[in-house]
Amino acid sequence: MIEILTSGQVDRARATGALVAGILQTLKGRATVGTNLLDIDRWARDLIVGAGALSCYVDYAPSFGRGPFGHYICTSVNDAVLHGLPRDYALADGDLLSLDLAVSLRGIVADAAISFVVGTSPPPESVALIAVTERALRAGIAAALPDARIGDVSAAIGSVLQGSGYRVNTDFGGHGVGSTMHQDPHIPNDGRPGRGYRLRPGLLLAIEPWAMVDTATLVTDPDGWTLRSATGCRTAHTEHTIAITPDGVDILTRPADAGAAGGMSGGEPLAVPEV
């Protein structure tokens, strides 16, 4: 199903997006050496519930996972890249942590992910990998113009990832968002320009480049959820929910301190602020 939101629903989506962005930044601020992933999950729960929002994850039971997720946030560390099930693990200096969060507020969902290195000695390879996924995200958003096609977004993302030397896995990618978390259209992280669904105002998209240093193959943990690189290499994942507007794109999950360019026209691909 592809859902086109009314302007009133898009306004509500802005509130959901601001909540998701705020929670992620709060958790990033708290995550330090020694922080347990289960604490991050508990903090996420408290922040979601405290805001009167609903978790999209707790009861989520898709075909690619094992039963209800049962937690409030995905915590993927180092070689884990997607769907990281929170577990009893204390973060170490230099760990690369990816947090992925989706909540519903007043019936509208927003979905975002950030990656960052914990502690004071970030490995240069991790910093570079994160920067590439963030650049791919900016490129994908810049391509998401009204009347553009999904293939334009996919191609823009894939171009950055491949141009940086990473192979692209298209098993998991971005998606439509609205009254539920995962909707059509699917947005692979590589594709051909001019193909696929035509973007139109009122469409909400979660765009989410992710990358692994030296492989395109994923393996699933025994927990049935956590997806890791097959080689054990570092991975990173970034995601924003955006709204297609008549004039361009609104980034709904941008942190409040990331600048005031709320309605980028899309004409300046590198004008999208840092995630």
Ligand code: MG
């Ligand atoms: Mg997400």
